[in-house]
Amino acid sequence: MTNDIPRSGIDRRALLSTLALLPALSASLLPAHVSAQGATPTAALPSWNDGPAKQAILDFVRDTTERESSKFVSSEERVATFDQDGTLWVEQPIYSQVVYCLDRVPAVVEKQPELKNVQPFKTVLSGNREAIGKLSLHDLETILVATLTGMSVQEFNAEATKWITAAKDPRWKRPYTDLIYQPMLEVMQYLRSNGFKTYIVTGGGQDFVRIYSQRVYEIPPEQVVGSASGTKFGYGKDGKPFLTKEPKLFLNNDKAGKPEGIHLMIGRRPYAAFGNSDGDRQMLEYTGAGDGARLKMLVMHDDAKREYAYGPAQGLPPSKVGTFTQALYDEAIKKNWTVISMKNDWKRIFAFERAI
Known part of the structure; x- marks a missing residue:
């Protein structure tokens, strides 16, 4: 990948994140949820009020x-x-996947040091929440392309799994x-x-x-x-x-x-x-x-x-x-x-x- 990262048309809904960003923190393993197979109408939907x-x-x-x-x-x-x-x-x-992409920027820059002083990566690395919140849709699209593509499906799955098991929502x-x-x-x-x-x-x-x-x-x-x-299908070494x-x-x-x-x-x-x-x-x-x-x-x-x-x-x-x-x-x-x-x-x- 070069500094001139192509626009991708990635879903604009995931890019609507101009709010100030809070960092994701470490967390515990994914929770297990209990199935309600065979639930009767009277036992169903216990977290719902009647209405x-x-x-x-x-x-x-x-x-x-x-x-x-x-x-x-x-x-x-x-x-x-x-x-x-x-x-x-x-x-x-902000959408959790956008948080994931922003959190992935340091790893991307580590592999491609030439991006360190290139926008919008420079802004994300600064940690300035106000500046990050002002990133344009094009800037965010550039970040999504850099963090979500150019790797094997297996590599993406491993990185995303690692993040989802370690990241915490800042409010709760x-x-x-x-x-x-x-x-x-x-x-x-x-x-x-x-x-x-x-x-x-x-x-x-x-x-x-x-x-x-x-x-x-x-x-x-x-x-x-x-x-x-x-x-794209291909063969490794x-x-x-x-x-x-x-x-x-x-x-x-x-x-x-x-x-x-x-x-x-x-x-x-x-x-x-x-x-x-x-x-x-x-x-x-x-x-x-x-x-x-x-x-x-x-x-x-x-x-x-x-x-x-x-x-x-x-x-x-x-x-x-x-x-x-x-x-x-x-x-x-x-x-x-x-x-x-x-x-x-x-x-x-x-x-x-x-x-x-």
Whole structure:
């Protein structure tokens, strides 16, 4: 790689990180999550308060799995898709994968010392949070290209695994993989116990999410659809074949790219779809355009005390990360999508939190 790093078209959603950056710290191993296979309706969703959101999930599962129901869905058609950032785990104040890329800059510069005094690497190495927060989208794209490509798939997996098992969120001082929304874990487990296959459909990096999806969500890597860079097949000096991650975009799995990615990678229209931002709108529209019972749900972050509050829908503070516009909220109401209120619908947000 030379100083003139090519632009890649890497997912712009992952680049919206102009907020001041806090450092990632060391952490413990990934947590194990207990499955809820065979859960009954009365035992299901214990972290949810009784209300329209919880009832919508229970009604949907009953309608689509009871054979006498006019809305019954055969087992092979039972597909549910979940956005990740802001839907399954915390996305504020910056996407975790962007933190990973910034944390990787010193290692990249160590291998290529000529980058030490080249922008934007020089700014990142300075540790000046204010300056880092002012990096342009082009600067951030340059960093993502340098830290996510030009290596074998095995090398990337090893480095990302090392980081995800050691990095801590600055607010909670816990591994990022602890900051999974317990109510959403329960939804996935409840759906699986009723014959649904659950997929992550994320604007984030596909390879990055696949590293921990099995252990954290009980979703195998082949059921993760995300933004993906190209790969190139080749042979090492030992004659063994390997894949190299290349600085070119194969799939931009955000907004309209989500239904496109679902068709490409899954081949079935979901019967249930869960999101939290404008980036998920087309996925919910695509899901709702199908026949029969369809569950469309959006998580609204309206609990600044236990997590974060941002929108700007319904007068919540605006945010460049996970934007939930009033237009999206109005569409949800018009089309009978269910808006989940973190504040009102969830007894607890995280597994380590005491239920309210």
